[in-house]
Amino acid sequence: MDFTLAIAGLNNGWLTAASVFIDKYWALCLILMFIPAMLLTKRRLALVMALLLAVAILPLARDYYGAPRPCLTEKTNCVFEPGFPSAHATTAFIFVAASIGTPLFLVFLPIGLFTAFSRVYLGVHSLEQIAGGIALGIILFVVSEVILKKALPLLRKDTGLV
């Protein structure tokens, strides 16, 4: 069974509207997630660093793998460019990882899962592309947190600024 085809084949008015909203206004969604994350999570620096790493790594990974988007439906405009890994899934799961252990996680996890689902539902990403995005998002956050844990005490010691 091809799950990408099966999910893209679904058609529901509410699902389409919510998915298209996420597709069109993802930057706004990120800002709306960023504000409470800055206020309610303890690992803010790691979150910012992971997002910056994602901005740097995603284009490189997409160019390297060159896996095309499936473009299976006409629910939204599908751009014919490399789609692995999904940037939506990557960024959404950076927020999910950053919010682990806080009440915000209970909001971010459903948002992250729905964002990933919506990309396949709209036909703009395959299941593999969003799965890769989810893995990359979590890994980027964990790596950022570990780097900061090691680097921050050194910076504090050397400069007294951080």
Added chain:
Amino acid sequence: MREEHRQLVHVAAGVAVILLVLALGKQATLIALIAFISAGTLLGTIKMLGFSLGPLEHLLKQFERKKTIMPFQGAVMLAVGSLFALTFAPTLSFGVATVAILAFGDGFATYFGIKGKTKVHWNPRKTWRGLLAFAIAGGIAAAPFIGLAAFGYSTVLAFVESVDLVVDDNLVIPIAAVVVKLI
């Protein structure tokens, strides 16, 4: 819980991922891994927020190491590492081979490494015995998927695992495997 038993569970979890890929295919395995990661992080968060997990508390006491940031961290990281390996590896067979090295190599390295006496020069917490166990066990487990090249990859990954990189081994090994393969 003794470390040997914990590693047995680690190997069994890796075998379960491989069997899922072979029996149900790549996509079904990816969905299962995403569901597992979601459930694991959700339970971890519930526990971190101070709520009881009921019957799962016993499981957590038995299997979880003491020095972890999040409950179920080991299991969740293994699932994330497997998800990364299966999606970022250039071929499915290499992805499955990476999961096999992660499960058997890492599992056997800990099991045999604890009993080893000669430490590697670059990390006082790792022994040559563990490194050798990683290379051999990982190579044997991955060979059915990528042939004899498995022993080469497993040896390289054994050295990577022996370095004190601070990041969880379950993430370091798949990342290193994919990078080595792509290079």
